[in-house]
Amino acid sequence: MNQGASHIYLEQVWRQLPRVFSRGDWEPFSKSYGCCDRTYWAWKFTDFPGARFQEAAYALASLYTSPWPDNPFYQNPKALRRAGAVMRYWQSIQCADGSYNEAYPHEHSLAATAFTAFYVGEALSLLAGHLPEEQVRSLRDTLARCGDWLIANDESHGVLSNHLAAAAAAMTVIHLNSNDARHADRARHFLARIFRHQSEEGWYEEYGGADPGYQTHGTFYLARIWQLTGDAQLLESLVKANRFLAHCIHPNGSLGGEYGSRNTEFFFPAAFEILSNVCESGKAIAAFMRDCLRRQAAAGLAAVDAFNLFPMLNNYLFAAANADADLQPAVQLPFQQAGQWDFPRAGLHMRGTQRYYAVLGTSKGGVLKVFGKDGSYYSDCGYWVKLAHGLIATSQTLQLSPPVERDGDEFVVETRFSFLKQKLMSPTLFLAFRLFNLGPGRFRRLGYWVKKCLVAALVTKAKAAPLSLRRRVQFGDDYVRISDAITLDGGDKAVSLGCDDKFSAIHMGSSRYFQWQDMGPSWFEPARPGREIQELNESGRLIIEKNFEL
Structure with a gap:
């Protein structure tokens, strides 16, 4: 970890922490203790808690365990208690079949199950030595139920590669906790679906087309799997995807937009920091976009609403943890040529x-x-x-x-x-x-x-x-x-x-x-x-x- 490079992301994180931690219910006696859906527990404007707000677990775990300069949460007992509360509440809202709901009751959402299981699993890997042994065992059981549900279910309303990437990453992390070979096999199933739908031009499919913004999101989960497994086929796919994505980076620091299949323009930086030493296009993207994020030229952490707040926050924390020293790309981005x-x-x-x-x-x-x-x-x-x-x-x-x-x-x-x-x-x-x-x-x-x-x-x-x-x-x-x-x-x-x-x-x-x-x-x-x-x-x-x- 390079402290100077990490600071590019961390200064954005520090600015958002008051907004981030205002989302949680931190009263131990509350029925919704640990819930991070503020619209549900504080305003009471909705009739069920959205599971994806519990992705805050990773942010708390990362902040508690990372000795970054000016990190007020490092080894802070309150941060640890809150991380534990967020994960317990996540367990409490799991459906009987092991799935989770995002948009409405009884949705049984692959996205909500995959994304939350991935971030809770990553949080658990950081906090396993700090939490009570009974809670660690309980969380691993809950993750295993998520994995079993993901084995039996898939997404059929469209090809969304970022969802499939999150499912593959979740199964990879679940396997690290369960040692159940079925979970590793299912991770390979989701990866195979992504590879089948990856265009020869490099892009990952999102509702029938290429979408640069969501590709930066999905690429992160794939890069994390590669980081954990060293999968050579996956790295080859990522290199190809990054070569395409480089053409969608604009001179003013924005990317994507209405020419994409889903019109997105947000930028998730972590994948390119993770891949910067093995992918020249990824290194070029990371090097250029660092300053763009500092200037808030791209739609990033300051711009997103509550529904993308925790995925973006967590991504900045992963980027900070993987930011290398000053990058010197060997290739130019297309707009520079x-x-x-x-x-x-x-x-x-x-x-x-x-x-x-x-x-x-x-x-x-x-x-x-x-x-x-x-x-x-x-x-x-x-x-x-x-x-x-x-x-x-x-x-x-x-x-x-x-x-x-x-x-x-x-x-x-x-x-x-x-x-x-x-x-x-x-x-x-x-x-x-x-x-x-x-x-x-x-x-x-x-x-x-x-x-x-x-x-x-x-x-x-x-x-x-x-x-x-x-x-x-x-x-x-x-x-x-x-x-x-x-x-x-x-x-x-x-x-x-x-x-x-x-x-x-x-x-x-x-x-x-x-x-x-x-x-x-x-x-x-x-x-x-x-x-x-x-x-x-x-x-x-x-x-x-x-x-x-x-």
């Missing part, structure tokens, strides 16, 4: 010149991000149109391996608009959903079928709208030109038309965290003028030209 890089399966084209670095998301209707070497930033996330019947349609629709016309430095992308997913919870809908959770939802197959339907309704299934976009993008050495042709099918009328530098077309709680680039100057007004709407309605076609000099 002049060149062109294509990932047709992901639907991505990257372009670097002496004046800018650009990412064109052909799989998302031509979403475009341009980063000037002078610090300027341009983002075009596509269009939305409000139709006369009140529904809103957008050109930001995920389409893997989209047909793209290319002529030298010119790209043409065609996409259909789809209707925006804007469902919100209401008292009536919430009551109906809870009645289902407490009644028919207890039947596992029915509950999982409904979950699959919810994912389709909110994320993966797109309903076509009566509009299309033909976007022509031309890249020059010091400019980017866009020519858009929007077509409206006969019989429908547009009420309003907009284009913006940041918006999302799907439900995704982990997207749209604040970044400083969001407050930069806009290159255009979001609302298009009325004359353009009139032209679209009268002729059924509208041409919009944009020219950006850099």
Whole structure:
């Protein structure tokens, strides 16, 4: 551990500790002693405790056992007691079958079971010599029940590689506590699923596509497994994944965004610190992003909400524990070079010149991000149109391996608009959903079928709208030109038309965290003028030209 390099992460951690430890119920006589879901135990606004808040166990364990400078929790008896309380409460909310709930009662969530088991298992490995022997045995039994449930269950509502990576990591840690070969075998099962769905281009699948933000998260669990096992096949996969991810690191310290399948932009740094000595792309990412996190240029610990607070906090602590001395990468990140890089399966084209670095998301209707070497930033996330019947349609629709016309430095992308997913919870809908959770939802197959339907309704299934976009993008050495042709099918009328530098077309709680680039100057007004709407309605076609000099 290098104290100077660790400090980059720890100074962010220290700033968040008041917020972090305000989340826990620390009263020993309380029914919810050790619960870290403050909305449940303090505000009493929810009717069940979310299991994933108990991932705080690892943060407390790490702080208690780490002799970092200025660490007020090192060998602090209160930190140890609170870590023990968090883990006991985690045990108390385990379902009878060994699983845990995250979003609603009787969910039996693979994600909640895997993530919490991993972090509690890691906490136990740090605290086993400090806790009563009876509690250690009890925790190992609880972890084994998690492992047995994960042996019998899998995730079927979509391929989310970060969930599968957490499941593999959980089974690896559980095996270290149980010595049950079945748990190690199941870890290999989850890894095999990830490998099968890893693209030849390097990226790990997230709901059908590449998502840079979630890839930084999932890569951490895989890197931790490699650290514990030395798995050569896993390291080969990680090196390939990091080569891809390097292209999604932007000059201003951000990454990902609307060209990804889940629109995420948060950055989890630990994997790249862990891999920095065995993967040059990982080392380059770690070296560049250290200062970006210090400046809070990327969406990190300060930006995330309560639902990502503990995974991000724990990740910073793992990064601090693995941060090497000053890194000297042997390779440059793509944005530091002049060149062109294509990932047709992901639907991505990257372009670097002496004046800018650009990412064109052909799989998302031509979403475009341009980063000037002078610090300027341009983002075009596509269009939305409000139709006369009140529904809103957008050109930001995920389409893997989209047909793209290319002529030298010119790209043409065609996409259909789809209707925006804007469902919100209401008292009536919430009551109906809870009645289902407490009644028919207890039947596992029915509950999982409904979950699959919810994912389709909110994320993966797109309903076509009566509009299309033909976007022509031309890249020059010091400019980017866009020519858009929007077509409206006969019989429908547009009420309003907009284009913006940041918006999302799907439900995704982990997207749209604040970044400083969001407050930069806009290159255009979001609302298009009325004359353009009139032209679209009268002729059924509208041409919009944009020219950006850099």
